[in-house]
Amino acid sequence: MRIRTGIVGLQSVFWPHAFANCLNSISEAELVACTSMGLDPNLISISLGKTPEEYAAQYDVRLYCDPTEMIQKEDLDAVCICAKHTEIANFVEQVAPLEVDIYIAKPMATTLEAADRIVKAVRNNNVIATSGTTERFDGGIREAYQRFKSGAIGELISIRALHQHGDIGSFPKGDWYWDEEQGGPELSLVWYAADIVRWFADSEVARVYAEYDNYLSENSPFMDNGKIILKFENRVMGSIDIYFSVRGFQFPYFEIELVGTTGAIRTQQSVYEGTLFTSDGVNNFYRTQNNILLDEMKHWVQCCLNKTEPELTIEDARRVIELCLATRQSAKTQMPIELPKSI
Secondary structure, three states: OOEEEEEEOOOOOOHHHHHHHHHOOOOOEEEEEEEOOOOOHHHHHHHHOOOHHHHHHHHOOEEEOOHHHHHHHHOOOEEEEOOOHHHHHHHHHHHHHHOOEEEEOOOOOOOHHHHHHHHHHHHHOOOOEEEOOHHHHOHHHHHHHHHHHOOOOOOEEEEEEEEEOOEHHHOOOOOHHHOHHHOHHHHHHHHHHHHHHHHHHOOOEEEEEEEEEOOOOOOOOOOOEEEEEEEEOOOOEEEEEEEOEOOOOOOOOEEEEEEEOOEEEEEEOOOOEEEEEEOOEEEEEEOOOOOHHHHHHHHHHHHHHHOOOOOOOHHHHHHHHHHHHHHHHHHHHOOOEEOOOOO
């Protein structure tokens, strides 16, 4: 069986092309259609780099204006949504009753109200859904996770995640990175790191404090550097370093560091070895070089086929959004923010 898939939304620099390339590389998936959602082709071409018709021709898929028509006429099993973030909840509510499984380009929402609407639509219609969590599928991070879960460093005491995304000034002014309503830096960079620290800590964040500032990006209304301190409900300490100001030099794209009661682990994407520190000495371990988005999409396709929950459930994604928004609130108020206790 192959999952017949369509792409909802083309107004993005990266995601429509990334989804198409990944789905065309997965034997159990078949990309058959896309929808422009009736948006002005000129607006789409500014971010997509081509008209909807040119995109459909490039990937040999049929083009629709309306998602419902696309799903029904093509008898789709699943859709990938990469619409404007403020509109995603509307589209999930539209397509979930049609019983298609859903992958949502992160962030799936920019408010908790919208996130709650998505969770409700997904659960009420019993569909499989997740939102982008590519860093979980990095070879080094997965190796670190497996070693940690096997007890290599004992009980976790603290975790640090670092994520940099070059220079915010290099992004087009119309890009959503520049628009707080569409997410801004908190939901573009903090998202991935927030998911990773929650995953390792296996706990929800109880309290967060964040400091943001802008050092090099004079034309940006947002921070280009951020420091976030976390305290989890299970007493694990955490921190997240965000850099949107890396220009002219090499620096790790993503890095994690775990400190436990009997050892520590450190790994980063820019090198092909991780390091394990224990009383037996310092040992390096090889990290698998892999296409993290492709591996994540393979995981999602398998979940659709087997009707199993993805690693990042839709409730997890909602929690990540809650944490990202709390960091924004903390930075603006310069106060720690208490998060609701998990049930």
